[in-house]
């Protein structure tokens with residue numbers, strides 16, 4: 001661990017920024033576990049703040065148990081940078097999305113049960129509740145079998161990761177047939193937010209479909225929600241602080257952002 005940080009200090013990195021980013025990543029692991037988005041499997045990553053071709057993700061460990069010392073640095077090929085510990089098999093999901101989407105700063109991959117029906121039927125998952133608006137209008141479904149035939153469904157190399165990233169396109173979420181989802185966002189907090197509300201949105205849509213015809217959010221409503229959102233606003237912090245405390249990690253929270261808007265968001 002000591003060596004890990006010395007590498008950055010020696011490279012003249014901004015320790016504060018890196019420190020904050022890695023702290024946020026540990027919190028994200030704990031929150032996603034506590035909110036039931038991930039279990040023993042699933043992972044969240046963040047792009048390196050000053051070396052954008054690299055990213056950080058925990059070693060192969062259940063997110064609920066992830067600590068700072070479990071974080072590993074990965075190169076653009078999805079391979080660990082000077083680290084011999086076992087990385088998560090599906091790190092290529094993250095590597096390929098960072099490669100394809102320079103705007104993306106954080107990625108979540110999980111197997112949340114509620115979204116799975118939408119990956120194996122022809123019914124599209126749509127944003128149907130206000131907090132689900134961030135999944136975006138289109139949630140494409142990636143089928144690994146289309147280009148790779150019979151596999152164990154895991155994304156095991158960059159070519160599979162790139163195929164997934166192509167399907168994601170410019171959307172925020174891609175479903176993975178019979179497997180799970182990947183969410184891409186502009187910040188760790190935003191990636192967590194999308195991932196927490198994605199299963200909830202799926203539950204509501206499924207419930208509505210049992211009653212009758214359902215009405216998704218309109219394009220204008222989705223745009224209006226997105227326009228009021230800032231990754232590091234006080235409104236966003238409200239949810240982050242809540243989730244962190246629920247996960248027993250309130251003490252790990254960084255500094256609360258200074259209020260920058262009077263617009264209320266989230267209700």
Ligand SMILES: [Zn+2]
Nearest residue numbers: 090111179180
């Ligand atoms: Zn997976």
